[in-house]
Amino acid sequence: MRDLDETDLRIIELLAENARRSYSEIGDDVGLSGPAVSDRVQRLQDSGVLERFTVDVDRSQLRAGVPVFVRLAVEDGMEDLRDRVSAATAVEHLFVTADEELLFYGRAEANGVRGWLTDLVGDAVVIEREVTVVDDVEWTPALGGVEFALSCDECGNTVDSEGETERLGDDVYHFCCPSCRSRFVERYERMEEGA
Structure with missing residues (x-):
């Protein structure tokens, strides 16, 4: 698993401004092709950074x-x-x-x-x-200066660039080290066998 870079942060900012923005439009802003943006958005969703796209109703x-x-x-x-x-x-x-x-x-x-x-x-x-x-409401999500950190699904520590990812069933799990990953996977498989 690699760290988020400036391009990832800019893609998140653009989607926060307008979640219906096309990948090619985002690509023009960040210097990537539409399919490359789509791959990055999918990776952000798989890692849990992006959870869903919503509608902002006035x-x-x-x-x-x-x-x-x-x-x-x-x-x-x-x-x-x-x-x-x-x-x-x-x-x-x-x-x-x-x-x-x-x-x-x-x-x-x-x-x-x-x-x-x-x-x-x-x-x-x-x-x-x-x-x-309330007289007026404004929501302005700011991502500048923010560092994203995933938490280990086994021990809760921060997952850095040396962390590991494992897909079990339909979910993606993140781990800070191989031993946390193996303990979690072993427990998951035991639970699956018992079900």
Whole structure:
């Protein structure tokens, strides 16, 4: 497995700007042919760096409610609350902080924000809450200065250029060393035999 280079990072940036951009258009930008870009994108997907291509919907065009940003400090019931909020169709982004606060962005009915939030919170013990009406939203993924690092699927260490990759079934696994790879493969094969 080789490290990601500047061309890989630029391809990721271009796809983040517009996931529907053609490989030949990306190739013009990075100095590669369309098929070469396609090979790189496939490698990025196989390694787990790129997981999926998504659609960015401007919900304001759909009249989907009032955009709100909510901060909840919870004393008890964080896991259940997180599951409920995550499953809510009106919630677009969800964050849990290290100090056990739940932050999320979503859209509520114009005349029902309080009721919507009460239903969403359920029986969680909320000790503090803050609701802010959002005026404008912008998402700008920046990859400059970022280093990508894969984690070993056996021990969790960082996988560097000397790491190894193994395809088992439909999944690709990454390892920091041959011994981690062999332990993982051996355990995987034992589980397959027992199934």
